[in-house]
Amino acid sequence: MEAHPLIAGRRTREGFRDRLGYAATLLSVAVILVAVAAIYLFVFSRGLATFFVNHVNVLDFLFGTEWRPTLTESEGGPKFGVLPFIVGSFIVTFFSALIAGPIGIGAAIFMTEIAPSWGRKLMQPVIEILVGIPSVVYGFTGLTLIVPFLREHAGGLGFGLLAGILVLAVMILPTVTSISVDALSAVPPEIKAGSYALGATRWQTIWRILMRASAPGFVTAVIFGMARAFGEALAVQMVIGNGKNMPTSLLEPASTITTVITMNMGNTVAGSVENNxxxxxxxxLLLMSTVFIFAVRWVGRRGRLMSR
Known part of the structure; x- marks a missing residue:
């Protein structure tokens, strides 16, 4: 039995729309894959030129402690030791996560369990405001408030790793809090109801049930926060002091990988040794970001396996 012409025409139009939608989504995926591949290929080709074209020793590059790119051959040649910048990046990333992690998780617990009715109404706008503040505002705030405070009460110039840590801790706090809220909200309500039915108090339910069930989500939140902290440049550059020596104290000026790139890239010639x-x-920086991404995926996979 043949379909009515109107029905057949409608099916034809719907089939065309389906094929068009499929083609559009496939094109979107292809654009994303090509963009990611192009970024990796470009950065790898330029980054590896240092060792294969300019013949800079890899060990001297990774473990050297002197950054003196303007030295002439008569002065011993330029020095490209980046270990102080790597150490500075890891210090500010680790300690900022150490501060923001407990505060963000505690705020998430307050929002979802302690005061669920009005906690989100109070905290959600604050988190959204912190997310929307530009990095330069964080940096300027740290420059005018944190640096003078540290100079007066902790000694030194005020510029240093500690100032960068405090600024980054505030910057990654909304990321940690938001993901922690999602992790707590994903716990089935039956688990919490069962805990209360067995006579557990609210704190016992939070500590022994909810926090354990949400642990993979909390770890993911902290890793995402560390990923943002590791790649932040402008706010850290304004308060860290941009020293080139190996940091020996949190109060000493230091540098991170991102601050060195942003401060020097515009002053180098493309293709030169210093530029490479x-x-x-x-x-x-790209490799570390990739490590953070795979760490998040691994934690998420482990969390799904443990929940089964």
Whole structure:
């Protein structure tokens, strides 16, 4: 039995729309894959040129402690030791996560369990405001408030790793809080109801049930916060002091990988040794971001396996 012409025409139009939608989504995926592949290929090609074209020793690059790119051959040649910048990046990332992690998780517990009715109404706008503040505002705030405070009460110039840590802790706080809220909200309500039915108090339910069930989500939140902290440049550059020596104290001026790149990339000639070395630093930054992404995926996979 043949379909009515109107029905057949409608099916034809719907089939065309389906094929068009499929083609559009396939094109979107292809654009994303090509963009990611192009970024990786470009950064790898420029970053590896330091070692294969300019013949900079990899060990001297990674473990050297002197950054003196303007030295002439008569003065011993330029020095491209980036270990102080790597150490500075890891210090500010780790300690900022150490501060923001407990505060963000505690705020998430308050929003979802302690005061669920009005907690979100109070905290959600604050988190959204913190997310929307530009990095330069964080940096300027740290420059005018944190740096003078540290100079007066902790000694030194005020510029240093500690100032960068405090600024980054505030910057990554909304990321940690938002993901922690999602992790707590994903716990089935039956688990919490069962805990209360067995006579557990609210704190016992939070500590022994909800926090354990949400642990993979909390770890994911902290890793995402660390990923943002590791790649932040402008706000840290304004308060860290941009020293080139190996940091020995949280109060001493230091540098991170991102601050060195942003401060020097515009002052180098494309294709020069110093320019390629900065691209090598960008390659390190890209690799670390990739490590953070895979760590998040691994934690998420482990969390799904444990919940089964």
């Amino acid at each position: 070395v900065l691209w090598s630093l960008a390659l390190l």
